[in-house]
Amino acid sequence: MTNEAITITRRTLLGSSLAAMAGSAMGTPMNAKEIAMSAVESFWPDKARLAVSFSLMFEAGGQPISGAGGVIPDRIEKGLPDLPTNAFFQYGVYEGVPRILDLMDKHRIKLSSFMIGQAVEKAPDLAREIVRRGHEVAAHGRTWENSYFLAPDAERRFIADSVESIQKITGQQPIGWNAYWMRNSPRTLDILQSLGFQYHIDEPSMDEPFIVRLKGGDFVTVPYTFHMNDIVSFPFENYNPAAYEQALKDEFDQLYEEGAHRRRMMVVSLHDRISGHANRVRALDRFLAYARSKPGVWFARKDEIAKWATEQRTITPIFDRGAPTVSGLPGSAT
Numbered sequence: 001m002t003n004e005a006i007t008i009t010r011r012t013l014l015g016s017s018l019a020a021m022a023g024s025a026m027g028t029p030m031n032a033k034e035i036a037m038s039a040v041e042s043f044w045p046d047k048a049r050l051a052v053s054f055s056l057m058f059e060a061g062g063q064p065i066s067g068a069g070g071v072i073p074d075r076i077e078k079g080l081p082d083l084p085t086n087a088f089f090q091y092g093v094y095e096g097v098p099r100i101l102d103l104m105d106k107h108r109i110k111l112s113s114f115m116i117g118q119a120v121e122k123a124p125d126l127a128r129e130i131v132r133r134g135h136e137v138a139a140h141g142r143t144w145e146n147s148y149f150l151a152p153d154a155e156r157r158f159i160a161d162s163v164e165s166i167q168k169i170t171g172q173q174p175i176g177w178n179a180y181w182m183r184n185s186p187r188t189l190d191i192l193q194s195l196g197f198q199y200h201i202d203e204p205s206m207d208e209p210f211i212v213r214l215k216g217g218d219f220v221t222v223p224y225t226f227h228m229n230d231i232v233s234f235p236f237e238n239y240n241p242a243a244y245e246q247a248l249k250d251e252f253d254q255l256y257e258e259g260a261h262r263r264r265m266m267v268v269s270l271h272d273r274i275s276g277h278a279n280r281v282r283a284l285d286r287f288l289a290y291a292r293s294k295p296g297v298w299f300a301r302k303d304e305i306a307k308w309a310t311e312q313r314t315i316t317p318i319f320d321r322g323a324p325t326v327s328g329l330p331g332s333a334t
Helices: 016-026 083-107 117-122 124-132 152-170 188-194 241-258 278-292 302-311
Strands: 007-011 033-035 050-058 112-115 136-139 210-214 217-221 265-271 297-299 318-320
Touching: 050 083, 050 124, 050 241, 050 302, 083 124, 083 265, 083 278, 112 117, 112 124, 117 124, 117 152, 124 136, 124 152, 136 152, 136 302, 152 188, 188 210, 188 217, 210 302, 217 302, 241 265, 241 278, 278 297
Parallel strands: 007 033, 050 112, 050 265, 050 297, 112 136, 210 318
Antiparallel strands: 007 318, 210 217
């Protein structure tokens, strides 16, 4: 594949100077195509200025009982069950998820919960409660571990098994996917599309949704972030809640400011066993009160964002990337 094979469809709202900067940054051989956007078109529903989307990772019970990462730096030896680490995960079921759900109810916000199949099987009532409160169910694999190294049929089963468990227990079919630490194989998007998925979040490359053209048709990316992910932002050494709260506000303020002129999206990832602790929910509570005080903010589930991006193709970036083994980015396998 040559650089000329990469096609980018973008709007021309920001003016020639910024477009020139973007073209320079991407390199002229990329053959960027621009589509003009009508001045009356809005970036988000109801002319919202910024979309804010929360993910809740439902993982407790999906981890291996020996060797899962946690707050204890020393790995347990000889394959013995790591009892305190497993209890740390279980906090998400007993305390974390219920507390986060109550917080979202307080602020009238719906989120997307990425569920591990094995975790759903072990806490079915909690999974159903997430759905009952109006949140999206999405898939996070059969277990809490890497799957990118699996053979094609095994990888497909790894994904399909999680879908089956989630659908059987919650009554909802997931259409969104998140891999363990975002690491997919070169063929994962093709597998997801063939299983009925409509979007994934495993790419931290933009601050807005976009479409990637696969062999089977268009597939939406609702981008993720590392820096707004609590598993990265909450190291258990030197944790600074005030700094994290300020980082949330700074992220919001910058994107809100940019949202006056271009489509912007803020995404925050919460884990059942991490953000569900009492002091951390307090920090989130204060941030949500701050964000909700601003006009023109759309708090959206990721399936809603994916649907909007598909329907508003004239303002949605569209990428023809080719094979991930060549481009280094998610796309269709050769």
